[in-house]
Amino acid sequence: MRIALTTLTAAGALLIASAGMSLAADVKIHHVSIQVDQNDPAIMNLALNNASNIMETYKEKGEEVEIELVTYGPGLNMLREDTSPVKDRLKQIAELSFPSKIRFSACNVTKRGMEKREGHAIAIVAEASLVPSGAVRLMELQESGWSYLKP
Secondary structure, three states, X not given: OHHHHHHHHHHHHHHHHHHHHHHHHHOOEEEEEEEEOOOOHHHHHHHHHHHHHHHHHHHHHOOEEEEEEEEOHHHHHHXXXXXXXXXXXXXXXXXXXXXXXXXXXXXXXXXXXXXXHHXXXXXXXOOEEEEOOHHHHHHHHHHOOOEEEOO
């Protein structure tokens, strides 16, 4: 009797665990990269509006989304500590993104070029991180199956 009960308990636990794995496997996480390559506050705000709307839509659906906003060329000004016209919005969106995930990526090739031309170090906002190349980062994300937007 004791062996049968132990076997039944183990079988039940296995059934529950496999059902849980099946549910976890059914959860789709959406991925989108957003490109900003212009030093235009309207474009920057449009990109942030897109990100906010995407996060809100999936939040309402009970689904997850990961967003990576990639800046390069003149668009790097969006993530520069000294020139960003949307610095406050970046912080706000980062703080309110849960359960979604949002990353702000700054092109290091562009940053080094700006530093050379301007003759001083450039700081990026705390919410952002450097990637070796913004263009390459966008390529890699697309090759990994991420959707792509360019406002």
